Amino acid sequence: MTGALFAQLVVNGLATGMIYVLVASGLVLVLGIARVFNFAHGEFYMLGAFTAYFVVTLFKLNIILALILSLVLGAFLGAISYRSIFHYMRGDLLRCAAASIGIGLILKQSIVILWNPTSHSIVSEVFKRVIEIAGVTLSVGKLIVIFLGLLIMSGLYYLLMRTKTGKAMRAISLDSKTASLLGINTVKIYWLTMILGSGLAAVAGGIVAPLFVVSTNMGEGILLTVFMIMVVGGIESLPGTVIAGILIGLLGSFGYHFLTGFSELFMFCFVSIFLIFRPRGVFGSFVKEVY
Amino acid sequence: MLRKCISPNASIIKFIVLLIVAIVAVILPLLLQNPYYIQIIIMVVVNVMLAMGLVMLLSSGLVTLGCAAFWAVGAYASTILVMKVGLNFWYTLFLSGIIAGVIALGTGVVIVRLSKLAFTFVTIMIGTIVYLVVGRIEFFGGWGGIVGIPKPDPISLPFDVIVNFTARTSCYYLIIFLLLVNILVFYALYNSRIGRAWKAIKLNPQLAETLGINTNRYALAAYIIPAVFAGIAGSFYAHTFNVVEPDSFGFWKSIYIQVYAILGGVNFYILGPVIGSMFLTLLPEIFRVAHEIEPLITGCILLIVVIFLPGGLLSLPQYIHGSTGLEGKQNVFLRILRRKKR
Numbered sequence: 001m002t003g004a005l006f007a008q009l010v011v012n013g014l015a016t017g018m019i020y021v022l023v024a025s026g027l028v029l030v031l032g033i034a035r036v037f038n039f040a041h042g043e044f045y046m047l048g049a050f051t052a053y054f055v056v057t058l059f060k061l062n063i064i065l066a067l068i069l070s071l072v073l074g075a076f077l078g079a080i081s082y083r084s085i086f087h088y089m090r091g092d093l094l095r096c097a098a099a100s101i102g103i104g105l106i107l108k109q110s111i112v113i114l115w116n117p118t119s120h121s122i123v124s125e126v127f128k129r130v131i132e133i134a135g136v137t138l139s140v141g142k143l144i145v146i147f148l149g150l151l152i153m154s155g156l157y158y159l160l161m162r163t164k165t166g167k168a169m170r171a172i173s174l175d176s177k178t179a180s181l182l183g184i185n186t187v188k189i190y191w192l193t194m195i196l197g198s199g200l201a202a203v204a205g206g207i208v209a210p211l212f213v214v215s216t217n218m219g220e221g222i223l224l225t226v227f228m229i230m231v232v233g234g235i236e237s238l239p240g241t242v243i244a245g246i247l248i249g250l251l252g253s254f255g256y257h258f259l260t261g262f263s264e265l266f267m268f269c270f271v272s273i274f275l276i277f278r279p280r281g282v283f284g285s286f287v288k289e290v291y
Numbered sequence: 292m293l294r295k296c297i298s299p300n301a302s303i304i305k306f307i308v309l310l311i312v313a314i315v316a317v318i319l320p321l322l323l324q325n326p327y328y329i330q331i332i333i334m335v336v337v338n339v340m341l342a343m344g345l346v347m348l349l350s351s352g353l354v355t356l357g358c359a360a361f362w363a364v365g366a367y368a369s370t371i372l373v374m375k376v377g378l379n380f381w382y383t384l385f386l387s388g389i390i391a392g393v394i395a396l397g398t399g400v401v402i403v404r405l406s407k408l409a410f411t412f413v414t415i416m417i418g419t420i421v422y423l424v425v426g427r428i429e430f431f432g433g434w435g436g437i438v439g440i441p442k443p444d445p446i447s448l449p450f451d452v453i454v455n456f457t458a459r460t461s462c463y464y465l466i467i468f469l470l471l472v473n474i475l476v477f478y479a480l481y482n483s484r485i486g487r488a489w490k491a492i493k494l495n496p497q498l499a500e501t502l503g504i505n506t507n508r509y510a511l512a513a514y515i516i517p518a519v520f521a522g523i524a525g526s527f528y529a530h531t532f533n534v535v536e537p538d539s540f541g542f543w544k545s546i547y548i549q550v551y552a553i554l555g556g557v558n559f560y561i562l563g564p565v566i567g568s569m570f571l572t573l574l575p576e577i578f579r580v581a582h583e584i585e586p587l588i589t590g591c592i593l594l595i596v597v598i599f600l601p602g603g604l605l606s607l608p609q610y611i612h613g614s615t616g617l618e619g620k621q622n623v624f625l626r627i628l629r630r631k632k633r
Contacts, residue, residue, distance in 0.1 A: 031408075039546070085598060092601070094354060098553040099597045101546055105590030113583055224419050224542060231412045265423040268416055275413065279405050 007136045009253050015142035015211070017249020018149030019204050024226045024233070024241045025156065026200030032173045032236040034190040034197075036086045037097040040104035041226070042219030044074050044198045048205025049214045050111060056122045056210070063122075067148075067206040074202020075195045077107075082194035090190065104219070112216050119215035141211050148207055152200070153242065159196075160238070169193060173236070228271050234281025243282050316467055320460040329459040333531060335572045336466045340473050340524040342551040342564030344517025347477060349557050350486070351513040352493035353403075354411045356545050357418030361391040361518040363540035365525025367425055370440050370535055380443045384526045391522025392515050399514040403507050418545050426537035436536025443530050462531045469527060473520050474561055480516065481560055489513055547571075550589070554596055556603020566604055 027041050048070035055066035081103055089095040129140045160166035168189050171179040180186045208218075229248050233240035248267065255263030320329055341358050348355050365387040372383040402413045425431040443456035443465070454461055480486050488509045491499040496506050529535045555567025571592065575585045600606055 085594065088598060089601070094349075094553065094557070095597055095601060097354075098550065099594055101550060102590040102593035102597065105586045105593070109583070109586040109590070113587075220542065224415065227412050227415050228419075231409060231416065235406075235408055235412065262427055265420070265427050268420045268423060271416065272413075272420065275405075276401055279401075279409070 004136045005257075008138065009257055010250065011138050011142050011146070013250035013253030014246065015145040015149075015249070016252060017246035018146050018153075019208055020222070020225060020229055020249050021242050021245035022149060022152060022204035022207070023201050023222055024229045024245050025153070025238055026197035026204075027226055028230060028233075028236060028238055028241050029169075029193050029200075030197035031230075032238075033169050033193040034082070034086070035091060035093065035096070035176075036082070036194065037093050037100065038197070039097060039100040039223070040081065040107060041100075041197070041201050042221075042223035043104045043107040044077060044201040044219075045205040045208075045222055046111065046216060046219035047077065047107060048074050048202030049209040049218060050115075050205075051202070052206035052209035053120055053122055053214045057120070063210060066209075067203060070206035071199050071203040074205075075199035077202070078194045078196075078198025079191065081198075082191050086194065087187070087190075108216060108219065119213040121213045122210040145207055145211060152203065156196075156200075165189070165192065228268065232271055232274060232281060237281065240282040320463050326459045329463050330532075331572065331576055333459070333463055333466050335568050336470050337524050337528055338548065338551055338568040338572065339564050340470060341521055341548045342555070342568055343473060343477060343561060344521050345548055345552045346557055346560050346564055347480075347489075347517050348513045349552065350481070350493060350560060351489035351510050352496070353407060353510055353513065354549075355414040355514070356411055356542075356549060357414035357416070357421075358517070358521060358548050359540045359542075359544040360414075360418040360421040361395060361521035362525040362528070362544075363421050363425060363535075363537075364391045364394055365522030366529040366535045366540070367431055367437075367525075368522070369526035370437050370529045371431070373441060373530070374437070380441070380526075380530055381446065384443075384523060387526035388519045388523040391525070392519040395515045395518030396511075399511045403510040403514060415542070415545070418540075418542060422537055422541050425535075425540070432535070434537055436534060436538075438534045440529050440533045440535065442533070456530075459531075462527075466527055466531075469523060476516075476520075477561060485509065485512060550593055554593060554604055556605040558602060559605045563603055563605055570604060 023041065023045055027038060030036050030038050030041070051070040051073050052063070052066040055061050055069050056063055081100075085099050085103070086096055089099065130137050131140055131143075132138075158166075160169060168179065168184045169192075171182070171184060172186055172189055176186055205218075208214075212218075225248065229244045230241060232248065233242075233244035248271075251267055251270065252263060255266050259266055319332065323329055323332075341362055344361075345355060345358050368390040369380075369383040369387040372378045372386060373380060378386070398417055402410055402417075405413060426434050431437070443462070445453050445455045448454060456462055456465070481489075488499065488504045491502065491504060492506050492509055500506055551567040551571055552564050553567070554571055555563030555565065557563060559566075571589060574592070575588055578588075596604060600610060602609065
């Protein structure tokens with residue numbers, strides 16, 4: 001394997017890993033803080049991608065605007081679904097899961113009915129360009145994805161670690177009852193978390209849209225990978241999820257190059273074996289009894 | 292709930308209801324001349340068997356989202372054993388159950404030790420691994436699946452009666468028999484020491500452990516027993532519909548099975564899956580809606596039931612009596628409905 005190929009595989013893996021990290025961290029936030037087992041998360045991601053596709057292809061607008069619009073749409077959907085549905089069943093994970101399955105079915109099928117389920121892709125000049133760094137040809141789109149992913153994740157880090165809202169979120173994830181006693185408006189934070197998580201999923205979809213194909217099945221596919229990442233990362237640990245996401249992205253990239261079709265199977269088996277030796281994820285602990 | 296509706300000491304009424312259900316189940320194929328309807332009902336019964344397994348695991352406090360995995364294992368094991376090894380269907384029907392049970396044992400030993408949430412995630416992964424294995428490896432037929440699986444072999448009963456399984460009707464009676472066995476076994480288990488131990492574990496695992504209940508072992512039992520029945524149902528499915536393909540055993544199948552269980556009511560161990568599965572499969576058929584709109588209707592029904600009837604469809608009588616177990620400020624709509632009722 002040459003150095004150039006290695007670098008390309010690493011960049012590809014990091015780009016996919018970043019997308020995984022964005023979607024998975026949204027789900028981890030929603031599960032860890034708002035206590036909603038959201039199966040519609042993949043559909044939010046899919047809707048974000050479709051929004052970006054329509055904004056860029058049909059309305060001929062800028063890709064940055066498309067990303068902002070998909071973020072807004074995802075946040076809006078998260079807010080609506082939390083306030084009208086999940087709010088009334090908070091604390092009951094099974095009911096939340098069932099309701100989110102219903103939401104996911106409705107969202108996905110309305111997209112299938114409104115537009116045909118064939119796959120689309122955005123033709124973007126910037127994303128399709130390649131550049132050469134030190135003799136290695138790299139795709140600009142993938143570098144942009146890595147950059148955007150890092151930007152959003154550092155924003156998330158700032159929000160969680162440096163602001164008062166983030167402090168409240170962390171407090172609730174530790175113990176919501178005590179947090180509520182200490183004067184934190186838990187319902188507001190739950191709502192905010194749901195908005196944040198859904199927004200993250202949708203903006204990840206928007207970032208993916210110019211790079212890969214946009215199809216109605218994409219939500220389901222990424223949901224399974226995200227579950228796997230969460231298992232590796234320790235389910236409720238955000239740093240663990242970030243590391244696991246990048247790890248799985250790199251593993252997928254190298255696996256696809258060497259094993260082609262079997263890479264997915266290989267990955268799932270790898271994770272199973274990993275789980276036998278480290279049943280509590282990368283960083284251990286963190287997993288609390290939720291049901 | 293049924294007990295509450297019919298008043299506890301009216302065992303005669305209960306007996307009559309059961310008798311009516313049995314008679315309807317027996318004469319149903321004669322009423323429905325169209326084989327398509329019988330096929331739908333067979334599918335409903337298979338779903339009931341799978342959903343009952345999920346509810347059994349749920350009664351011990353664990354949630355599985357990979358129940359389609361053992362169904363797939365049973366279907367593929369039976370198909371391979373009949374088509375490549377050449378065994379008789381009646382042996383493979385039980386062998387596939389045993390194979391599914393052994394795989395459940397192998398995986399279960401590891402995963403019942405995980406936390407409850409991690410257990411759910413790992414069952415999803417097991418489902419995906421089975422789906423990918425049967426799809427990717429050519430020995431299992433690849434993504435196209437295996438077609439032309441032979442029908443169950445004819446059996447000869449006493450008095451020179453030979454039962455052929457070429458018609459849908461005899462397959463229907465076979466699955467009804469399997470369902471009956473399944474219900475009886477599950478009913479016996481729920482009313483035994485094991486069932487009570489599951490309830491104790493669900494209520495409070497730590498307390499159950501102090502009472503001498505080995506929680507891991509009982510959770511393992513709740514994981515393996517449904518897997519055996521799912522394997523048998525899978526074997527039946529493969530030989531009745533004559534085709535197995537990976538897409539019918541995917542992630543959404545497991546999700547749908549969970550939906551059936553939740554829709555019927557997870558606290559009704561046997562009746563819940565039956566009602567949920569029947570409701571969700573028959574309703575789109577009754578309205579004859581297009582295939583595209585079916586998930587939309589399913590989603591809407593699910594949302595409505597989950598929001599307004601937290602205990603599932605079967606908690607409706609309790610709800611009307613005004614004791615849903617919901618505390619104070621639940622839902623605006625719910626409050627409005629309650630007010631109207633008074």
